[in-house]
Amino acid sequence: MNKYNETSDRQLWPLLEGENWVEFLAYLGTSPLAESSFADDLTWVITGVDDNTYNGVVRTRLSTSVADRAIIEVLERFRVRKVPHLWYIARADQPADLAQRLEAHRCKRLDAGVGMxxxxxxxxxxxxxxxxxxxxxxxxxxxxxxxxxxxxxxxxxxxxxxxxxxxxxxxxxxxxxxxxxxxxxxxxxxxxxxxxxxxxxxxxxxxxxxxxxxxxxxxxxxxxxxxxxxxxxxxxxxxxxxxxxxxxxxxxxxxxxxxxxxxxxxxxxx
Structure with missing residues (x-):
């Protein structure tokens, strides 16, 4: 019927729900009103809307040598703009210890919720x-x-x-x-x-x-x-x-x- 038949696999549904949220934020970042950077190593979006799903990092592919410096620079942007935000971590994101590095910079993990x-x-x-x-x-x-x-x-x-x-x-x-x-x-x-x-x-x-x-x-x-x-x-x-x-x-x-x-x-x- 369509080209999305692989999405009938229920085991993928939680992953695809999270994927849609990330894609949604990336799309918002294409607005001329948004501040954003779409780079191969780091993609982040600040719309300024007072909602954590409207500001954040959606892609991280950083080498270990530059990771901490890049994390500090992006977190400072969020802090200065005073916007709630999320740093999404996907399986393909790098470095492998990204979560631990974010925690070292005082970031907190968002409690897991539910989706449908x-x-x-x-x-x-x-x-x-x-x-x-x-x-x-x-x-x-x-x-x-x-x-x-x-x-x-x-x-x-x-x-x-x-x-x-x-x-x-x-x-x-x-x-x-x-x-x-x-x-x-x-x-x-x-x-x-x-x-x-x-x-x-x-x-x-x-x-x-x-x-x-x-x-x-x-x-x-x-x-x-x-x-x-x-x-x-x-x-x-x-x-x-x-x-x-x-x-x-x-x-x-x-x-x-x-x-x-x-x-x-x-x-x-x-």
Whole structure:
């Protein structure tokens, strides 16, 4: 059916979920608003957004002779910018003792969390419909702003910084990162993002306006996202759940797993 059949191997799902997060951050680094460096030996991104998944190091291929100096220089960038961040460590990263070197520079390992993945050919698609609900792709700044305004966890500052970043990357056409808004009539009730990675589609930031939660809107939006991922010819969808959303995603066919992604961060000074 598609060229992503290898993603049907469930043992790979935790790895592919972490891979999608790294690819997502690297894509954000292509924004003209981001400060970033895409080099063979070290790739890092600072978007300035106050969220640790929006700033960090996504590739490390350093020789032992220069590793400590490079680590100090990058950590200093994060410290000066006062941005929460993650230093992702993959199996291919070098030097082999990268984790120990980061710890020597006062970095802390992020506690392992959980992720979820779903085979797009084995979804549970029989859900209770939400009367009048429609899900549309966001095509302009006004549409994206309306989705963020409905976000229960975004204040005015968060709306502004996310909006500027995403607009700078473009909203229309064949984009790796796409946004969708859910409406009942003309009322915006929620939204989500979809990131098309190399081997999986990531569903990001599914949110429902506070007074419309627990009415099936989040489930319906997620199923719409899964259908869109299937249209893009993917086999696997991944996401990071909240504790209260796990059961909802399981009803759609998502499987819970422990994250295998290794991440470090430098605690920010108060």
């Amino acid at each position: 993945a779903a085979d797009l050919l084995a979804l549970h698609e029989q859900i209770r419909p939400v009367p009048g609900l429609r899900v549309e792709r966001v095509k302009d700044e006004a549409g994206l702003a309306s989705s963020f305004d409905a976000h229960p966890d975004f204040d005015e500052h968060a709306v502004s910084e996310h909006l500027q970043l995403y607009i700078s990357l473009g909203l229309e056409g064949d984009r790796a990162l796409r946004f969708y808004v859910a409406k009942i009539g003309e009322q915006v009730v929620g939204g989500f993002g979809l990131f098309a990675g190399s081997r999986a589609v990531g569903i990001y930031d599914v949110h429902v306006v506070s007074h419309m939660q627990r009415q099936g809107i989040g489930t319906a939006m997620t199923l719409a996202a899964l259908h869109e991922a299937r249209q893009l010819d993917y086999r696997l969808a991944v996401l990071g759940p909240t504790p209260i959303s796990i059961k909802m995603y399981e009803r759609l066919g998502f499987v819970l797993h422990h994250s295998t992604q290794v991440c470090y961060y430098l605690p920010l000074e108060e």
